[in-house]
Amino acid sequence: MPELPEVETVRRGLEPALVGRRFDHVDIYDPRLVRPYDPAEVAAELSGERVASVGRRGKYLIVGFETGRVLLIHLRMTGSLRHARRGSLQDDPHRRAVVNLDNRSDVAYRDVRRFGTWLLLEPGELEPYLDERVGPEPLDTSFTAARLGERLANRRAPLKSALLDQRTVAGLGNIYVDEALWRARLHPLRPANGLDRDELRRLHRAIRATLEKGLERQGSTLRDYAAPDGASGSMQDEFRVYGREGEPCERCGTPITRIRLGGRGTWFCPECQADSRGD
Numbered sequence: 001m002p003e004l005p006e007v008e009t010v011r012r013g014l015e016p017a018l019v020g021r022r023f024d025h026v027d028i029y030d031p032r033l034v035r036p037y038d039p040a041e042v043a044a045e046l047s048g049e050r051v052a053s054v055g056r057r058g059k060y061l062i063v064g065f066e067t068g069r070v071l072l073i074h075l076r077m078t079g080s081l082r083h084a085r086r087g088s089l090q091d092d093p094h095r096r097a098v099v100n101l102d103n104r105s106d107v108a109y110r111d112v113r114r115f116g117t118w119l120l121l122e123p124g125e126l127e128p129y130l131d132e133r134v135g136p137e138p139l140d141t142s143f144t145a146a147r148l149g150e151r152l153a154n155r156r157a158p159l160k161s162a163l164l165d166q167r168t169v170a171g172l173g174n175i176y177v178d179e180a181l182w183r184a185r186l187h188p189l190r191p192a193n194g195l196d197r198d199e200l201r202r203l204h205r206a207i208r209a210t211l212e213k214g215l216e217r218q219g220s221t222l223r224d225y226a227a228p229d230g231a232s233g234s235m236q237d238e239f240r241v242y243g244r245e246g247e248p249c250e251r252c253g254t255p256i257t258r259i260r261l262g263g264r265g266t267w268f269c270p271e272c273q274a275d276s277r278g279d
């Protein structure tokens with residue numbers, strides 16, 4: 001699933017392709033993409049809109065139009081966007097929508113698992129929608145260790161589960177949480193509200209460093225993720241724990257362990273991420 005670095009990489013690729021362009025014609029082939037709304041109606045509403053901005057909040061892409069309306073795109077598991085000159089895109093059985101732009105180029109949306117969503121919001125609807133669902137942006141300067149501590153203060157859930165909750169911090173998913181916890185030397189099952197000040201500082205620094213590394217590597221390419229120009233990311237070459245069960249920890253040589261937590265694979269080093277509760 002694309003996480004903050006992957007979605008931000010997509011945003012950076014789309015911005016120059018979309019800003020200033022008009023949606024001439026839109027086809028939505030899969031009703032799941034816009035449900036409960038009618039795909040033909042949504043496509044008709046989008047046609048004629050001119051793009052003013054391409055933003056991101058957490059894992060949401062925000063295509064802002066000059067009218068103040070917004071198309072909110074969530075890629076979920078396997079969504080991806082591709083921008084190309086008209087006529088140059090190959091046939092794709094997993095294509096769910098196509099936007100024809102006014103400069104003879106197209107943006108195609110592909111989604112194998114079909115969990116992705118497009119939601120057209122009217123002016124004024126975006127902020128309340130996001131405020132309910134998404135916590136602070138971890139790379140903003142306003143996100144501090146103290147702020148992270150506040151977000152975790154009332155959470156008795158395992159630390160990893162709390163960090164996966166988008167209302168705690170925006171944009172983290174299974175990969176970057178495991179990587180950040182390794183970097184911070186924190187056990188994924190520690191109670192989220194049990195970190196001391198030093199541990200919070202380490203976690204805060206680790207979250208930012210891990211995401212920044214992901215951005216630098218243009219995300220990780222595991223399954224269907226690709227940037228809008230078709231390029232792959234290389235963050236997967238930087239993974240210290242994710243998917244590395246049995247391989248030696250880079251810091252201490254202990255084999256990486258895998259457990260399941262909330263149905264998700266979770267990788268950590270049992271030595272340098274020891275559970276400090278002593279059990």
Ligand SMILES: [Zn+2]
Pocket residue numbers: 249250251252253254269270271272273
């Ligand atoms: Zn280790």
